[in-house]
Amino acid sequence: MDLPSDLSAARRQCTAALEAALADGLTRLQVDLRFEGLRWPTVAHGLCQALQQRESREIVVLAFADMGAAALARRDFDRSAAEAVTFADLAIGRCPANGALYMAVTPTAPDFTVFEAACTTLGERPVIALNPRLEDAAVGIGSVARARRRGFLARWRVVYGLYPLEQAALAYSHPGPWRLFREDPNGFRLVASLPHRPDGSAIDQLLG
Numbered sequence: 001m002d003l004p005s006d007l008s009a010a011r012r013q014c015t016a017a018l019e020a021a022l023a024d025g026l027t028r029l030q031v032d033l034r035f036e037g038l039r040w041p042t043v044a045h046g047l048c049q050a051l052q053q054r055e056s057r058e059i060v061v062l063a064f065a066d067m068g069a070a071a072l073a074r075r076d077f078d079r080s081a082a083e084a085v086t087f088a089d090l091a092i093g094r095c096p097a098n099g100a101l102y103m104a105v106t107p108t109a110p111d112f113t114v115f116e117a118a119c120t121t122l123g124e125r126p127v128i129a130l131n132p133r134l135e136d137a138a139v140g141i142g143s144v145a146r147a148r149r150r151g152f153l154a155r156w157r158v159v160y161g162l163y164p165l166e167q168a169a170l171a172y173s174h175p176g177p178w179r180l181f182r183e184d185p186n187g188f189r190l191v192a193s194l195p196h197r198p199d200g201s202a203i204d205q206l207l208g
Contacts, residue, residue, distance in 0.1 A: 001013060001171060001173045001179060003162075003169060003171060003181055003188050004162070007038075007043070010033065010162060011043070011046050011047060011050060012050075013160065013173055014031060014047060014160040014173075015047060015050040015051060016173070017159045017160040017173040017174040018031070018047070018051060018128065018159060018160065018174075019051070020159075020174050020175060021157070021159040021174045021175075022101075022126055024174075024175070026126070026157055026159065026174075027124050027125070027126045027127065028119070028126075028127055028129075028155045028156045028157065029126065029127070029128045029129070029156070029157060029159045030128075030129050030132060030156045030157060030158045030159065030161075031047075031128060031129070031130050031131065031158075031159065031160045031161070032131060032158060032160070032161035032162070032163065033130075033131060033161075033162050034131070034161075034162065034163050034164060035162070035164065038131075040105050040106050040130060040131065041062075041064075041069065041072065041073050041076065041077075041105060043130065044062055044073075044103055044105045044130055045062070045073070045076075045077045045079075047103065047128075047130075048060040048062060048103060051101065059082070059083060059096055059100060059101075060083075060100070060101045060102075060103060061082070061083055061084075061085060061095075061096055061101070061102045061103065062079065062083060062084045062085070062103050062105060063084075063085050063086065063087055063089075063090055063102055063103065063104045063105065063118065064084070064085075064086055064087070064104075064105050065086065065087055065105075065106075065107060065108070065111045065114075065115075066086060067086055069105070070084045070085055070086050070089075071084075082096040083096070087104065087107065087111060087114045087115045087117075087118045088114050088118075089118075090102070090118035090119075090121055090122060091114050091117035091118040091120075091121055092121070093121055095121070095122065095125075100125075100126075101125075101126050101127075101128070102122060102125060102126065102127045102128070103127075103128045103130060104118075104127060104128065104129045104130065104132070105130050106130055106131045106132065106133070107129055107132045107133075107134060108132075108133045108134065109133060109134055109135060109136035111134075112134050112136065115134070116152050119152075129156060132156070134153060135153070157174075158172055158197075159172075159173075159174040160172065160173050160174065165203065167182065167183040168180065168181060168182050168183060168188075168191075168203070168207055169181045169183070169188060170197075170198070170203070172197070176195065177193045177194055177195055178193070178194045178195070178196065178197050178198065179192070179193050179194075180192045180193075180194065180198065180203060180206055180207070182207060191206055191207065192206050
């Protein structure tokens with residue numbers, strides 16, 4: 001994969017990566033676009049449209065942390081009440097009968113309990129988490145944090161990710177590999193293709 005030149009190119013790459021991951025049977029899919037200023041409901045709606053067009057799915061359900069965000073999605077994107085819901089709705093079983101795919105928009109650490117309950121209720125139906133930030137630094141590194149990771153967080157697989165770094169970028173599109181780019185005067189140049197996500201020290205060494 002090349003680094004996308006704009007959000008439209010990133011959406012096309014992301015859609016292809018999601019399709020490949022769904023075809024491979026993944027049910028807990030994570031999309032990371034670590035940029036400031038993105039309007040996530042708009043990003044989510046664009047991905048929903050692309051997936052519905054290319055996959056011929058009956059419905060892709062958008063899920064939000066609060067009722068206000070769900071209501072705005074219904075208004076702004078002309079979605080029905082069944083197509084834009086909250087995590088709490090899903091947790092108590094308010095799932096559209098024809099919902100083939102669920103897209104959770106930016107779940108964060110305060111949403112952890114209800115989001116986990118929603119995913120439990122959905123069972124093995126595929127869920128895409130857009131830019132999740134479910135780690136909670138306040139939990140610490142004790143047994144509770146480890147249990148959360150083992151029981152829930154570890155199930156998620158990044159299927160598409162763009163991570164800006166200082167004069168560099170890390171990118172992934174399922175099924176891989178991870179790609180590290182360096183920013184040069186003429187743009188971004190591929191530095192390395194890696195089978196696994198590099199940590200900070202490995203990135204520094206590759207760029208250094």
